[in-house]
Amino acid sequence: MTVTKGEPARDDTEDPYVPSARRTEREAYKRARARRATAVAALSTLVTGVVLYLLVVNAPGWPRTKETFFDRGYAREAFPVVLRGLWLNLRLLLVCGAAVLVLGMLLAVARTLRGPVFFPLRALAAAYTDFFRGLPLIINLMIVVLGVPALRLTGVTVDPVLLGGAALTLTYSAYVAEVFRAGIESVHPSQRAAARSLGLTNRQALRHVVLPQAVRRQVPPLLNDLVSLQKDTGLVSIGGAVDAVRAADIIVGRSLNYTPYIVAGLVFVALTIPMTRFTDWVTARTARRRAQGGAL
């Protein structure tokens, strides 16, 4: 794998190594094979692209679809408005993301506490995760964003952004708690035993030995949940908050042209892709660090 490119490794000692003709031939063959693979990949990508393009463009409703979904003028009008709305999504992501991580961790730790004293805490945490993981996010949002103001409590906010953020935090902290818990339970008991044998208390063992390993291991699934949260911040628009989705919605309502939705959708995708790539990179790096190497 690695020998195909770069020059042969430099030696520290008096090793008079000169690559043999056999090696040169082998590497030339591998390079040729790599070139062929690249060519095949490029060709098949091109063919797939062309086929898809022709399929869409030749659809009977394409001219009409193009007009209502891909109108350049409306796109230009919607873009700045959608971007301004997106600022709200980003702030929601930051605040909710932080709250979700903290709450999720607390829930996970609560669920792993041992001892009869902690039974109510354990049960409560379990009930919480069960409930909010099961409750559809959209229903949760409606109950919180529309239901809480209906109570007309004094001193409680009716701001749809704050309430929407709270609803997102409720649901996502349940998911993230389970991710953390899986991480904690995946740390081998021998690690806890080793920590306790050094005299660390249960709490210190958790804090210094178990959690650091658990969190490191769970970074990829956590980032996955954060990517998901990022998109779902768009759902706070059901309470009337003007985020990127709602901004597009307003133009659509006025013009009866759906292009702004496409614009908003693309903006979300553009925001998510770096995060997804980052997740992949972290996952690959973790895998590389654990792997014992080899040609397989």
Added chain:
Amino acid sequence: MSRVSDAPVLRMESVRKTFGSTVVLRDVGLEVAPHTVTALIGASGSGKSTLLRCANLLEEIDDGAIWLDGEEITDPRVDQDAVRRRIGVVFQAYNLFPHMTVLENVTLAPRRVHGVPRAEAEERARELLGRLGLGGKAEEYPDRLSGGQQQRAAIVRALAVRPRLLLLDEITAALDPELVGEVLAVVRGLKDEGMTMVLATHEMGFAREIADQVCFLDAGAVVERGTAEEVFGNPRQERTRRFLRRVVGTDAGRP
């Protein structure tokens, strides 16, 4: 080497392997005649395990070539899976699949790779397990076995596909002393049956007893190669002598 009269099963020539800037194997040559046992000895990190991994194509070599039954297996055009089908490997840490019973571990390759019907594969597996003293353990999961039993199960798994060559990578290094004997007895039995084997080992007494050929590796190079008598009884190289002085004293009692 005097006893290499038949065409060698395994032949290595000028094999070089590096990890980054570290040279792990340099200019390694080796010939393994059919039905013989070759023992690789040397300190930890001398390249014994890497040599075995290269022979099974688990590591890609940088230079040189390796032949199995006269076919160059390091040619990038060969089907690596087909090569590995002819070589059995037993690892130091057993590497049994924990989610399968012993019987499933043993019959996986015969059934999935070699297309042996289930009944036939299981019959052979049970026969081999019985011969290696694991008759009652076929339905157990690996975690429920002792280290020695696990390693014997791993040997059965490697043998189940009737390999041309068996590579044993420090197969007793992870075992308690009282379990080492049972595994070595199995290897002795395989030699009597004529299995061609290459083993990396720290068990000097065992290497001396069982090996037709002994290879001493130091810093990735084959320093000395000869019969067990020659290498252990009358080592020619100073480095070999120093190594043997260091280890044999501590290991004398081992079988």
